[in-house]
Amino acid sequence: MDDVHSVSLLRDGVILFGFGLVFVLLFRRLGLGATLGYLVAGAVVGPQVLGLVGDAESKIGIAELGITLLLFIVGLELNPSRLWRMKQEIFGLGLMQVVACGLAISGVIFATTAFSIPAAFALGLPLALSSTAQVLPMLQSSGRLRTPFGERAFSILLFQDLSIVPLITIVAAMSRNPADASAPPGWLLGINTVLAVVGLIIAGRFLLRPFFRLIGALGEREMFVFAGLFTVIAAAALMEWLGLSPALGAFIAGVMLADSPYRHEIEADVEPFRSILLGLFFLAVGMMLDLSAIAERPFFVVLMALALVATKTAVIFAIGLVFKMRWRGALALGLLLSQGGEFGFVLLAQAQNGLLVSAEATSLFGAIITLSMATTPFLMSATRRFREEPLAKHQERDGPTADGANALIVGYGRFGQTVGQMLLAQDIPVTLIDTDIEMIDIAGEFGAKVYYGDGTRLDLLRQAGAAEAELILFCIDGDQISRDILEAVHEAFPKAAIYVRAFDRRSLVKLKQGPVKFVVREVLESAVKMARLAMEELGIERADIDRAEDMYRSKDRERLRIQIEAGDIQAARAQTAAQVPWGTDT
CATH class of the missing domain: 3.40.50.720 (NAD(P)-binding Rossmann-like Domain)
Known part of the structure; x- marks a missing residue:
């Protein structure tokens, strides 16, 4: 039985990475980006089309480590002083985006469907979150992550990750499932979050740095790789054990090592694993895409995906103007964050467990999130001419x-x-x-x-x-x-x-x-x-x-x-x- 299972895993791996490689090369050649290539490859090999690979749920559980590693690497780029400098944008711009987009999208769902108010909120709040796994690599590849524009986008994404705990608490408070009554109250989750963050900061200052200093003295590169992955997984596991966001724990661990002399080495060692697992994550999301649900109600899925993208773009554009961004930059920010995100799947599952929405609605809105993610590369490419600041005549240079x-x-x-x-x-x-x-x-x-x-x-x-x-x-x-x-x-x-x-x-x-x-x-x-x-x-x-x-x-x-x-x-x-x-x- 074990041999059969091993052969199955190897076969699935060959098929997934083979199709992923072909589609990513094709989509990059067409200028559509790697993310869309992975999503399409996953949909093609998944049960809805060719049926070559199954059990997407278990694969996405492993692949979510890619998001965790991504947040860890981002944390390595942000030392505590720089993060403190960004606090106004994180808790100002980020908070305004999550609240305004959550309310606006919930309003659109309530006004255009037969969902109740609690159900509309349970669906609208997840859609307010954007895809960290898609946006950050786009910013990194374009060299804009450390620019003022990139910092604003990252501030919103970081606050979205911080907001997972209160959003889960809100959905749990609306739950109609009697079993959820035994779940820990929201205030306890909040205290756990603060304690966990403080604990990770103390551990980073007094344990992580001496730990890496000891490994550095050994001169073994393999130990650096092992130690880097252990740090990420341990921080994420602690947060998950407390019922919090694993990615948040990895991010804090990264921040604690951001100004250490080992930052570059750790980043270089962890980066390949991040790339592979993030690709696997999008392959698994593509496999989970319920094409039959889309086929039954194609106009609803397409129109709701367009409404999601348009609503988030408009709201974030307006918020950008409030924060005194130029209109082109505000539009670019809105388009970049207009899609649904991977954490939306977590909140949709929470809403389904709370008997707020049906399994069919969860599948439909999961497809809407995936479709909205697929639109981002097209939108960013199609609007480049409008988003980029033109050089005025007095700015032209020879x-x-x-x-x-x-x-x-x-x-x-x-x-x-x-x-x-x-x-x-x-x-x-x-x-x-x-x-x-x-x-x-x-x-x-x-x-x-x-x-x-x-x-x-x-x-x-x-x-x-x-x-x-x-x-x-x-x-x-x-x-x-x-x-x-x-x-x-x-x-x-x-x-x-x-x-x-x-x-x-x-x-x-x-x-x-x-x-x-x-x-x-x-x-x-x-x-x-x-x-x-x-x-x-x-x-x-x-x-x-x-x-x-x-x-x-x-x-x-x-x-x-x-x-x-x-x-x-x-x-x-x-x-x-x-x-x-x-x-x-x-």
């Missing part, structure tokens, strides 16, 4: 032209300005490229001609004269330059020597012996300079200071060589610990 410059500098921030000014001081012709309009204007006031454009695009570099240039210097902030970009630039412009600004050794290891002449770690030289000044202040002889610097640089080069060869920042950790007990990331 693109680069081939003017015979010896060097191209991509990125004219603080780092690029120093490089460019030193080259110009030696009368070396330089072409400057950046995308920051405000910075371009300021540079122009000081007599510097900076061209507007994305300097990682080959066509723009060619237009700027990269084919004739001797140097291409990437001076961009962060980790925007990948090895793939460098290889493409080198292949297109083999005559130019490529120099790259890297923030730290993690950035450098990611480039992994790419086709560059030299990579400058910006945090290294400034740190060495401060160490020299500190030793001078203590009266140490110049020769001893030089010797200490030479020793450090020699050992650092050796560690870096091992890490680059291994392609792993954890490599040579024993040498790092022997030299500097607390490690280094410079």
Whole structure:
């Protein structure tokens, strides 16, 4: 029996991931996004169409770990100080969205159907929640998660997750099921939530960090993966045991590790599991789509899905204007959060258990949520021209032209300005490229001609004269330059020597012996300079200071060589610990 079960799991896995791979590749090629591809793939292999894979309920139970891991990774991006800075948007914008959308959608359901007021609320409240699993990856892939727009969207999604407990309490209070009378009261759930959050914060401060410090000293990457997954699952399990949102527990655990030195390593280790499980989640949602219910009442499902999207878009658009967003940004926010979400399925099940709605209504509104999720990629693609702020004539900037410059500098921030000014001081012709309009204007006031454009695009570099240039210097902030970009630039412009600004050794290891002449770690030289000044202040002889610097640089080069060869920042950790007990990331 066990062998048969194992074969069945393997067979289901092959079918699910095979169909998912094909449909996601197809939908990405069509510009429709991976989420819709997973949903369609799940519907095709599910019992409603080909019937190749069954038992979607058990699979979605496993796949919900993907949402948990997603919230953990998001938490890693938000240290407590940044989260505190966002408190007004979380509890202002988020609260207003959940309340206004819940009331508006409940009103639409009550006005257009025969549902009672309690049933309309039990259906409308779940539909007020949006899909964290769909929206956050869209923000991450577009690079907008850490922008003001992305922070507003995330604030709403985070409050929606926080609101699961009170929403469950409201649905339970309206329950007609006598068995629910024995459930814990809402005020007790609220106290449990506060206590659990405080407990996780204390555990993160006094247990998690020493725990990861111990694992880091061992130098075993596998243990980092294991420890990262254990942290997520343990925090989520604690919340679930208390009857709260598991994703909320994972998020708090992530926040507690956000400003630790192990954040990048944990994120890199957990990310692959998040991607796989999130894909499986959407496959399972597609399998659960009740196509027969849609076939029986197709107009109701389609029209209600459209009403849901239109209502949420209009309400969030109005809230955005109240919070002094420009109308284009408010419209984009409304469209991005217009779909129903995965936590809606949880609340619908709660409403069904409370005898507020029938199983048929649960299936219908589950299909409405799924259909609304499928509309988001289309809406965001179709409205891009209306949502993006057009450049006014006084904001238009010249693109680069081939003017015979010896060097191209991509990125004219603080780092690029120093490089460019030193080259110009030696009368070396330089072409400057950046995308920051405000910075371009300021540079122009000081007599510097900076061209507007994305300097990682080959066509723009060619237009700027990269084919004739001797140097291409990437001076961009962060980790925007990948090895793939460098290889493409080198292949297109083999005559130019490529120099790259890297923030730290993690950035450098990611480039992994790419086709560059030299990579400058910006945090290294400034740190060495401060160490020299500190030793001078203590009266140490110049020769001893030089010797200490030479020793450090020699050992650092050796560690870096091992890490680059291994392609792993954890490599040579024993040498790092022997030299500097607390490690280094410079």
